[in-house]
Amino acid sequence: MVVSDLRFNVVKPSAGATGTGSNLDPKKMRRIIAEDPDWSLNIVPLLKDIALNHIINNFANNPILKGLHPKDKIKVLDRIDTKIPLTVTSHLVEDEGYWKRCCKAKWAVCDVSIYGGSWKQMFFERHLEELIENFVPGKTEDEVVDAAIPLCSKYVKQLNIRQLLPPVSDSPKSDENISDLGSDAGSEAPSMDHFEFGTLLEKLPHLEKFRVSYGVRDCGMNFEWSLFHFTQRDCLLLAKSIKSCKHLKRLCIYKSKVDDEKVRVLISHFLDHPNLTEIDFSHNCIGDRGARAIGKLINNRCPKLRKVDVYDNIIRSEGAKAIAFALTKNTTLQSLNLRLNRLGDEGGQVLCKALLKNNTLKELNVASNELTEPTAAILSQVLQSNTSLTSMNLSGNRIGVDGGKQLQEGMESNKTIVELDLRLTEAGQESEYCINLVLKTNQDNAREAEEAQSKK
Structure with missing residues (x-):
């Protein structure tokens, strides 16, 4: 003293x-x-x-x-500094309280429930995500990410990459009079390639969910179509990375302008993947040719595939036929989301006919697909015979009053559907009321069955 x-x-x-x-x-x-x-x-x-x-x-x-x-x-x-280098603390400190302090010191909003309740998992996943999202090809050193991989690999179970920055271009901007369509049709020069995932995914042995968008967030007045360009090289490198990541279960490539050609390249590498259970290609540019590749994927080529989302694309009737044919052969898929496509009645009817043979699909979403009464007529037969479907979304289609009556007729003998979305379908109040009564009965029966099963 x-x-x-x-x-x-x-x-x-x-x-x-x-x-x-x-x-x-x-x-x-x-x-x-x-x-x-x-x-x-x-x-x-x-x-x-x-x-x-x-x-x-x-x-x-x-x-x-x-x-x-x-x-x-x-x-x-409780008292050591949260800014101590990760090379010191990553594998030494397991205390959740310390990593909670690190998360709150670095980010204003921290929802640990998204990360399985683990603050350490949250810190390292968000840390690696930020390194990738802020990586500028040709400017940021590769060692920045490479050095972080050994520190993060044990604790990363999911990655949500919300943006990928393109290289900094030294060339002057194109003439302002060029149309948006013209600016989107440029050649895929190597200079526009994004972060190379390479063997990154393979070096994360516990990675189960990977979500990525090839675009730039908050670009403001600096908007250019080139900021949202998923190049052929990007596509090929990503496909190879996912193929080598055998432990991956959930894959989402969204808002990346994935077209028919690119989705075919991706799926050609996913075929026979041993652990993929969910695939999401929402908010892209996939048409009928790409839908045929998706149909091939559904056709029991991924043994554990349970869910496929391709909503907000441009799939029409021909693509629906390929997916419908795959459904007749598939024995594992449980959820299919085709919302915001352009199936029309021809595509809708083909899908419904496939459901007369399929007995594993539980959830189907065909909202906003230009479906009308002819589709409702065949769907009524599906409701009477199919015993696996539990949820269906038909919202945003012009089913009409006559179509509503046919759905009501099918629901009167249905025992499994517990959710049926008929918003903005003009199905008629009387039919909707009667259908809701059946849904309520099915929900009560399903709840009682679950309670009885839990007591055994």
Whole structure:
């Protein structure tokens, strides 16, 4: 303890205060009074606390946790700096409280429930995502991401890449009079290729979900079509990466202008993937040729495939025929989302006929596909015979009153459908009311069946 700054007043006893033992007057004894009224021997820190403070202040250069008492270890982890290099803390610190402090210090919004309730998983996934999203080809050094992989690999289970930046172009912008269509039709020069995933996915042994968009967020007034260009080289490298990532289960490539040619390249590498259970190509430019490739994928070429989303594309009747044929052969798919395409009645009827043979699909979404009464007529037969479907979305189609009556007729003998979306279909109030009564009965029966199953 440093006492050099303390000053003392010495009070001497009076001349008459002599003698020893009980003859001394305590009020007249020699006393030492500190000028600091708060000074006390109690503030002298314990040697253990001094040692712990030294460990905390020098943790970056000399990390010590092993051998500490559990209570002392908690004290250290509660106070060490969140800016200590990851090379020190990544594999050494497992305490969730420390990684919670790191997350809150770095990001304003932290929803740990998205990351399985693990703050450490959240930190390393978001850290790696930011490195990739801010990577500028030709400008950012490859070592920036390469150095982070050994630190993150054990804790990354999902990646959500919301943007990929293109290389910085030194060439002047094209003439402002060029149309948007013209600006989108440029050649795929290598200079526009994005971050190369290469073997990144393969080096993440616990990665199960991968979501990526080849575009730029918040570009504002700097908008150019070239910022949203998924090149052929991007496509090929990504396809090879996913093929080598055998442990991947869920794949989503969205808002990337994936067209027929590119989706065929991607799917040619996914065929026979051992673990893929969900594939999402939503918000792209996939047409009938691409739908035929998707049909080939559905046709039992991915043994564990359970869900396919291709909503908001340009699939028409010919593409619907390919997907319908695959449904007649498939025995694993449980969910199919074709919302916001252009199937029409020809495509809708083909899909419904396939459902007369398929007995595994549980969820079907064909909302906003220009379906009308002819599709409802065949769908009525599906509702009467199919025993696997539990959810169907027909919203945004002009089913009409007659189509609504046919759906009502099919639902009267249905025992499995618990969700049927008929918003904006003009199916008629009477039919919708009767259908809702059947849905309520099916929901109650399903709930009772689940309760009975849980008691066994």
